[in-house]
Amino acid sequence: MGRKLLLEKAHVEGIRHFDVYRREGGYKAAEKALTTMAPDAVTEEVKKSGLRGRGGAGFPAGMKWSFLAKPEGIPRYLVCNADESEPGTFKDRYLMEFIPHLLIEGLVISSFALGSNRTYIYIRGEYAWIVDILEEAIEEARANNFVGNNILGTGFNCEIYVQRGAGAYICGEETALLESLEGKRGNPRIKPPFPAVKGLWDSPTVVNNVETLAAVVPIINIGGEEYAKIGVGKSTGTKLISACGNINKPGVYEIDMTISVEEFIYSDEYCGGIANGKRLKACIPGGSSVPILPANLLLKTAKGEPRIMNYESLSDGGFATGTMMGSGGFIVLDEDQCIVKNTLTLARFYRHESCGQCSPCREGTGWMEKILKNIEYGKGKKSDIDLLWDIQRKIEGNTICPLGDAAAWPVAAAIRHFRDEFEWHVDHPVECLQRNYGLAGYAEPLAVATA
Amino acid sequence: MMNPFSEAKMKQVDKIIARYPEGKQKAALIPLLNLAQEESGGWLSEPTMDYVAGLLKIEPIEVYEVATFYSMFNLQPVGKYVFEVCQTGPCMIRGSEDIVKHIKKRLGIDVGETSADGLFTLKVVECLGACGYAPMMQLGKYFREHLTPEKVDKIIDECTQKAAQQN
Ligand SMILES: Cc1cc2nc3c(=O)[nH]c(=O)nc-3n(C[C@H](O)[C@H](O)[C@H](O)COP(=O)(O)O)c2cc1C
Ligand code: SF4
Ligand code: FES
Numbered sequence: 001m002g003r004k005l006l007l008e009k010a011h012v013e014g015i016r017h018f019d020v021y022r023r024e025g026g027y028k029a030a031e032k033a034l035t036t037m038a039p040d041a042v043t044e045e046v047k048k049s050g051l052r053g054r055g056g057a058g059f060p061a062g063m064k065w066s067f068l069a070k071p072e073g074i075p076r077y078l079v080c081n082a083d084e085s086e087p088g089t090f091k092d093r094y095l096m097e098f099i100p101h102l103l104i105e106g107l108v109i110s111s112f113a114l115g116s117n118r119t120y121i122y123i124r125g126e127y128a129w130i131v132d133i134l135e136e137a138i139e140e141a142r143a144n145n146f147v148g149n150n151i152l153g154t155g156f157n158c159e160i161y162v163q164r165g166a167g168a169y170i171c172g173e174e175t176a177l178l179e180s181l182e183g184k185r186g187n188p189r190i191k192p193p194f195p196a197v198k199g200l201w202d203s204p205t206v207v208n209n210v211e212t213l214a215a216v217v218p219i220i221n222i223g224g225e226e227y228a229k230i231g232v233g234k235s236t237g238t239k240l241i242s243a244c245g246n247i248n249k250p251g252v253y254e255i256d257m258t259i260s261v262e263e264f265i266y267s268d269e270y271c272g273g274i275a276n277g278k279r280l281k282a283c284i285p286g287g288s289s290v291p292i293l294p295a296n297l298l299l300k301t302a303k304g305e306p307r308i309m310n311y312e313s314l315s316d317g318g319f320a321t322g323t324m325m326g327s328g329g330f331i332v333l334d335e336d337q338c339i340v341k342n343t344l345t346l347a348r349f350y351r352h353e354s355c356g357q358c359s360p361c362r363e364g365t366g367w368m369e370k371i372l373k374n375i376e377y378g379k380g381k382k383s384d385i386d387l388l389w390d391i392q393r394k395i396e397g398n399t400i401c402p403l404g405d406a407a408a409w410p411v412a413a414a415i416r417h418f419r420d421e422f423e424w425h426v427d428h429p430v431e432c433l434q435r436n437y438g439l440a441g442y443a444e445p446l447a448v449a450t451a
Numbered sequence: 452m453m454n455p456f457s458e459a460k461m462k463q464v465d466k467i468i469a470r471y472p473e474g475k476q477k478a479a480l481i482p483l484l485n486l487a488q489e490e491s492g493g494w495l496s497e498p499t500m501d502y503v504a505g506l507l508k509i510e511p512i513e514v515y516e517v518a519t520f521y522s523m524f525n526l527q528p529v530g531k532y533v534f535e536v537c538q539t540g541p542c543m544i545r546g547s548e549d550i551v552k553h554i555k556k557r558l559g560i561d562v563g564e565t566s567a568d569g570l571f572t573l574k575v576v577e578c579l580g581a582c583g584y585a586p587m588m589q590l591g592k593y594f595r596e597h598l599t600p601e602k603v604d605k606i607i608d609e610c611t612q613k614a615a616q617q618n
Contacts (some may be wrong), residue, residue: 006587075472084580087578088541090583093581118470125481125485125521126594142570163478164523165521169578181478182475183477183478183480185517201475242582244583245544252583333544347527349539349578352522379495379501
């Protein structure tokens with residue numbers, strides 16, 4: 001059993017409420033930080049912990065905090081990113097639904113460290129009922145002097161507000177989120193300036209993911225150094241993984257980042273194996289935008305080493321043979337799934353969610369969807385596969401925000417690893433409407449080059 | 452202009468506007484449109500949007516710009532119950548297409564249509580953050596997860612009964 005820092009108490013009865021959360025040791029970290037530490041000392045602990053942003057990019061949280069500009073007389077803001085819209089990802093929801101006070105406590109501590117007196121939680125519009133849960137938790141925290149004016153008699157004031165979006169994946173991108181929070185369309189801003197200098201209403205702003213901010217609580221409780229001892233290398237602490245697809249036990253799991261992908265998929269403690277006795281074909285381990293891998297490259301790296309559930313190991317081999325940790329949205333596909341069709345639904349998703357500001361993304365996502373549709377429905381040509389490759393390459397790196405890359409990568413990886421399945425669709429326009437390509441050779445052991 | 456807010460809701464409106472610093476009340480736009488839509492039968496008419504513009508002292512065009520950007524705002528009337536079935540990868544591989552098919556057959560409507568009695572609208576949407584509980588749909592404020600055709604039938608019956616009681 002791995003160590004649990006976030007979800008250990010998530011299923012204690014009544015933990016949604018202040019009294020139970022407090023009885024179970026909650027708000028001790030807030031007390032410690034606000035009454036015994038200076039704001040910069042809190043940031044220092046977060047730095048020492050090695051905590052990396054859990055929203056997808058994995059940027060070190062402490063470093064981000066230390067970049068925050070602090071000009072005299074200008075307010076600073078902390079914004080919590082609860083937009084959670086990357087397909088495969090549903091971990092923040094779990095945390096907010098079951099143990100909302102952990103997030104609120106994390107926000108109080110982080111707001112104190114950053115000097116934010118108005119802190120916003122931007123939550124995706126569809127999570128409407130979670131808004132009620134969070135607002136209730138905030139009111140309970142206020143009644144107990146952990147939110148509001150003069151918190152714990154320290155003179156520190158902090159209001160926490162929940163802002164509900166209205167349906168737009170792009171608002172998870174931090175500058176689009178800020179635009180949306182200001183009451184505008186969610187069009188990402190050109191960077192620089194970065195939010196740390198010019199963010200919400202042009203004030204210095206830190207945007208962090210829900211899980212990142214919740215992790216600040218155990219960091220303060222056990223100390224940054226202790227936290228950094230969990231995990232390996234630059235993958236410190238614990239990570240929430242939301243697992244879905246063709247597995248026996250879909251759900252949200254907290255792992256320390258030392259277990260292997262194989263164990264994660266097959267052990268009863270986690271996914272419990274592939275559903276219905278089927279075999280594993282492929283997996284998208286970090287949310288829909290990270291590269292899909294066939295079973296053989298997923299379980300072992302190209303060097304033949306077991307792949308581990310952490311930032312370094314998942315990306316081992318680069319995009320040629322590796323993938324990414326991303327948001328921790330772990331999507332498992334069994335032998336009956338069609339890679340072309342799965343890629344098509346993702347391409348449609350990105351076309352739908354493109355904000356339309358940059359032509360490579362606006363036009364390219366539409367073209368990719370159309371071509372994939374043709375291939376999937378037996379109307380594709382061999383040259384379409386090369387055309388797809390060409391389009392995704394022209395999007396990548398040529399747009400204002402990373403949604404362009406996020407749309408390009410799944411298509412690129414699908415062609416890179418499953419080209420034969422695309423070709424089969426083209427060569428068998430009738431058969432491909434009646435059956436799927438199947439497992440083919442995707443689970444067969446790869447020849448490992450020995451030095 | 453049409454005020455969609457009751458007196459009680461106006462208090463909530465004031466509370467929302469107070470969340471932002473002086474002069475930044477435009478930030479209340481999306482929350483107010485969410486509220487206005489809930490209070491106006493699930494969609495936003497032009498007069499409703501104009502009223503919200505007036506409340507926030509911004510131009511109507513600033514409201515239209517936003518209302519057309521976000522997928523949760525309906526700019527046309529919708530049924531009393533809107534079934535929003537997720538169709539993205541993780542839901543697709545767990546059978547969301549069968550759910551859509553079943554709803555179409557059962558209600559005799561296509562995606563994007565509203566049943567003749569005005570009770571049901573069927574929409575397909577992209578990932579709602581419930582991929583582990585697929586297939587699923589949003590119905591009003593809540594998610595309905597682990598859907599099967601039988602479960603969908605029950606939900607439809609439930610809605611029909613509720614609507615009958617309210618009439
Ligand atoms: C298209 C797009 C969507 C994103 N969606 C989310 C999201 O839903 N939640 C999130 O925390 N970060 C999301 N991000 C990453 C944010 O831009 C940002 O890096 C993150 O909120 C920073 O927090 P962290 O450092 O704690 O991870 C998204 C990025 C892009 C480009
Ligand atoms: S890359 Fe796409 S989503 Fe991002 S700003 Fe450009 S058009 Fe908008
Ligand atoms: S794919 Fe349907 S909820 Fe995520």
